[in-house]
Amino acid sequence: MAIYLALKEMWRNRGRFFLISLVIALITTLVLFVAALGEGLGSGNREYLAKLNAELIVYTKTSDLTIAASRMDRSKLAEVKRVDGVKDVGPISFSSVSIVFGDSQKPLNVSLIGVEPGRPGEPPVLTGRELRNRRGREAIIDKKAAALTGYKVGDVFTIKSTQGTKEEFYKLEVVGISDGRQYSLQPSISVPFLTWDEIKPKPVADDSQSDLTSNVIAVQLNNSKDTQSMIRRIESQVSDVHVVDRKTAYESTPGYSAQQSTLNTQASFALLIGALVIGGFFQIQTLQKVPQTGMLKAIGTPNLTIAIAAVTQIIAVTVLGVMIGSLTTLALTLSFPPNLPIVLTANAAAVGISSLLMLGPVGGLVSIRYALKVEPLKALGLS
Amino acid sequence: MTTALLTQSVSKTYELNTGIIKAVNDVSVSVRAGQFVALVGPSGSGKTTLLAMLAGLLVPTDGSILIEGRDVGKMTEAERTRFRREKIGFTFQANNLVSYLTALENVELMLRLNNKYDKAGNARAKELLTRLGLGDRLDNLPRQLSGGQQQRVAIARALIHDPSVVLADEPTASLDTERAYQAVETFSSLIHEQNRAGIMVTHDLRLCQYADQVIKMVDGEVQRVITDRQEILEMAASGKAEAQGLPVLEAKPIVRRNGKSQVALPFGSNTVAVPSI
Numbered sequence: 136m137a138i139y140l141a142l143k144e145m146w147r148n149r150g151r152f153f154l155i156s157l158v159i160a161l162i163t164t165l166v167l168f169v170a171a172l173g174e175g176l177g178s179g180n181r182e183y184l185a186k187l188n189a190e191l192i193v194y195t196k197t198s199d200l201t202i203a204a205s206r207m208d209r210s211k212l213a214e215v216k217r218v219d220g221v222k223d224v225g226p227i228s229f230s231s232v233s234i235v236f237g238d239s240q241k242p243l244n245v246s247l248i249g250v251e252p253g254r255p256g257e258p259p260v261l262t263g264r265e266l267r268n269r270r271g272r273e274a275i276i277d278k279k280a281a282a283l284t285g286y287k288v289g290d291v292f293t294i295k296s297t298q299g300t301k302e303e304f305y306k307l308e309v310v311g312i313s314d315g316r317q318y319s320l321q322p323s324i325s326v327p328f329l330t331w332d333e334i335k336p337k338p339v340a341d342d343s344q345s346d347l348t349s350n351v352i353a354v355q356l357n358n359s360k361d362t363q364s365m366i367r368r369i370e371s372q373v374s375d376v377h378v379v380d381r382k383t384a385y386e387s388t389p390g391y392s393a394q395q396s397t398l399n400t401q402a403s404f405a406l407l408i409g410a411l412v413i414g415g416f417f418q419i420q421t422l423q424k425v426p427q428t429g430m431l432k433a434i435g436t437p438n439l440t441i442a443i444a445a446v447t448q449i450i451a452v453t454v455l456g457v458m459i460g461s462l463t464t465l466a467l468t469l470s471f472p473p474n475l476p477i478v479l480t481a482n483a484a485a486v487g488i489s490s491l492l493m494l495g496p497v498g499g500l501v502s503i504r505y506a507l508k509v510e511p512l513k514a515l516g517l518s
Numbered sequence: 519m520t521t522a523l524l525t526q527s528v529s530k531t532y533e534l535n536t537g538i539i540k541a542v543n544d545v546s547v548s549v550r551a552g553q554f555v556a557l558v559g560p561s562g563s564g565k566t567t568l569l570a571m572l573a574g575l576l577v578p579t580d581g582s583i584l585i586e587g588r589d590v591g592k593m594t595e596a597e598r599t600r601f602r603r604e605k606i607g608f609t610f611q612a613n614n615l616v617s618y619l620t621a622l623e624n625v626e627l628m629l630r631l632n633n634k635y636d637k638a639g640n641a642r643a644k645e646l647l648t649r650l651g652l653g654d655r656l657d658n659l660p661r662q663l664s665g666g667q668q669q670r671v672a673i674a675r676a677l678i679h680d681p682s683v684v685l686a687d688e689p690t691a692s693l694d695t696e697r698a699y700q701a702v703e704t705f706s707s708l709i710h711e712q713n714r715a716g717i718m719v720t721h722d723l724r725l726c727q728y729a730d731q732v733i734k735m736v737d738g739e740v741q742r743v744i745t746d747r748q749e750i751l752e753m754a755a756s757g758k759a760e761a762q763g764l765p766v767l768e769a770k771p772i773v774r775r776n777g778k779s780q781v782a783l784p785f786g787s788n789t790v791a792v793p794s795i
Contacts, residue, residue: 136630140616147618147659426613433575433610434675435603435631437596512575515610 137443145448152448155416156456162409163460163491164467166402170483171468173398175476179320180394181385183248186316189225189255189353190362192384196375200387202229206348207376214373215352220365222357225254226328226349229318230335232294234284235304242295243283246318249331255353258325263288263311270329275311280322282473288312294324298337305334320476354378406490413498417449421502428506429514438507445503446496453495457488522682522715523549523572528581528591530567530738541567543738544581549715549731551682554706556726557719559735565719566687568735572717573606573685574598586682603631607676607684607714611691614672615660621647621671622656628679639678646674650704666697673705677712684709686718690725702728723757726750 145152184192193215198205207226216224228249233242250256252266258275259265266273276286286292290309295302307326316323326334332347356365366378379387386392421428428441461484468479530542542564549555557565570576571583574590575598583590585605593601602608607628615624625643629635647656650670652663660668669689676684686705690698702718706728709716718729726732732744732753744750 136633139630143623144618427616430610430613431616432599433573433602434608434628435599435601435606437599437603440631512570515613 137440138447140440141444141447141451144444145451152452153455155413155452156459158412158416159409159453159456159491159495160460160463162405162412163457163488164464166405166409166491167461167464167479167484167487168467168477169398169402169405170487171464171477171479173395173402174480174483175478176320176398177391177395178315178478179317179476180388180391183246183258183316183318183323184381184385184388186258186314187256187353187381188259188355189381190356190359191354191365191369191378191380193352193354193369193373194377194379194384196377198377200377200379200384201389202350205350207350207352208348211373211376212349212352215354215369215376218365218369218372220357220361220368222355223255224355225251225256225353226347227256227351227353228328228331228335228349230331231319231321232296232334232336234280234324235293235295236284243280244321245280245294246321246323247294247296247331247335248316248318248323248325249328249335249349250325251328255355256325258313258316260311260313263309265311266325266327267310269327270333271327272305272307272330273310273326274307275313275325276309277313277316277323277325279315279317279473280324281312283322294334296334296336299339303334402487406494409491410494410498413449413453413495414501417445417499417502418505421445421506424506425509425514426516428509429511432509433511433515441506442503445499445506449495449499449503453492457491460491461488520551521548522551522553522585523547523717524584525568525572526582526584528568528571528578528583530564530571530576531579540738542571542578545735545738545740546581547733547740547743549683549717551715552710552713553730554709554716554728555718555731555733556729557717557733557735558721558723558726559741560721562737563735564738565721565735567738569685569687569717569719572683573608574602603628604679605682607679607681609669609672609676609684609686609689611688615668615675617660620657620659621652621663621667624660624671625674625678628675632679634679643674643678646678647671650674664697665692666694666701669693669697669701670704673701673708677708677714680712682715684714684716686716688719688721690720690722695724698722698725724754726757727754 193207193211194200194205195207212224212226215221230247231244232247233244235242250266252269257266258277260275261278266275280286284292286309288309288311291306292309293304293306295304307324328347328349354369356362362380369378370376431441464479468477471477525545525547528542528545529540532539532541545568557569559565567576571578571591574593578591581591588601590598590601616627619627622643625647626635626640629639629643644656647653650673652667652670655663655667663671676686689705690701693701702725705716705718718725727750729750730745732750733740734742734744744753
């Protein structure tokens, strides 16, 4: 009976209910878009560190977990390697260069990551092979760099690096393509550490260091679950280091937490606005239906029937709106160019969609309560 | 004929800041099955309050209301809601119909509420509406019907589920005179036909001509209960005269001419036959 009344009303007033669904669709698009932006920006900051093939990352103690401020020399690498429980270590260094193209195409800024071939830090490849030559002019490019440049395994590309006052150009061969490994909101290319040291931007040209330093050290453990005790052990046995797990490392990236909390706040506000809008719509509708609700109660319609009818309408309208909004967002995100940091993951979409679906009934609770409190006599003007 | 409805010393008292108000005071009336009763009186006389108590929408402060032997005033709210749904038919002054249901669906609503909707119920609803002259309006929404047509749909809805008691609160308030008479005449016929107990609240005395009993209320109390047919017709005639601004005249007995009821009123040296008022 309740479902019958709900569906009849919706069918006879389908224009009005569809309009409410469209508003919910807009709110859904906004919420999912903000979530996708948050994921895209967050991913752009954390992807490389989050996917690192190591459990721990070692920084200089005074660096305050800022990669650019951290400097680890080779002796530190050996010290960390000697700690009981450490399976393998690998130095990692970061800088930024541009991939240049022959024609008038705009150069692409990428993160240049120096890693030791075969050691923690080198990204696993989806196609092609790993790095082999410690001084080779070879590179593993990530999926995003491949999508933006169109390069495949075997292609040779040119990077531009400012060294001293001159712009130097170096050719590198694509030997492998990894999954997404963005760093500092840029696609990444990983090269052998010694190659990195040679081609990286430098304030003074020909400044190859005799004693190579890396920004951080990636540490693989014998027991991957033993992170906390290994952190304490390494910090106690190796001087002047600060050891953290991957999550702490990327959350400490400058601006990451502020960016994520801002975007999360935006998403939360969008949900709150959504609840208010849905609630507002149904409250207005309930107010307009007070005499009719009173009449239904007067002829013996139970409160439960009225409540179920109202909830049915709210759920139907919300589900339709969320569906339209989700499909619209999906279509939009697929149409965006790959250089836009918009990533709609299944997880983010699921969280957003389920929050929105719960939002409808929550937002409509006030109107349902109001409908239940309608007194037939007052509503009909009999008292 | 059995007693369908019986009130025993029913009162409704409100405690306000200004004092205690007795909207209904010590009312005892009985209505038999098949009897159509008009409840008349000036505004504020307690008619609507009494009707609301009969319908189980208000709980009396004192006394009892027995419908089919069950005291409506002693029921819980859920019981009264159920009782209203099963045993009582109700039409209102306005907002009678569900705006998004057709005429037929509005009538079937009572069957659906009582889980009694089936093909037979659907056929009955159509038959009742056709009987009320709405056979070609079954699929019209309320906004596509005139006020009189809406009222007839409400009457059909009030009767479709075989209630024991049918209550009508000012059913003709939004109707013109001709349609008002048509509606009440139909209402009265169906009450008699289906052997229901029908109570109509009205302040239009002209409509009393269709009633078997007139209960006159003043200041929350029953002033008079009129069952004499002649007296009822005189009351109805005085209502018509009053409506026309004419002096109230003594009515003559009913005369049937050409199958229509007429009342002969003296007018000077002549008499005027007033056709189905």
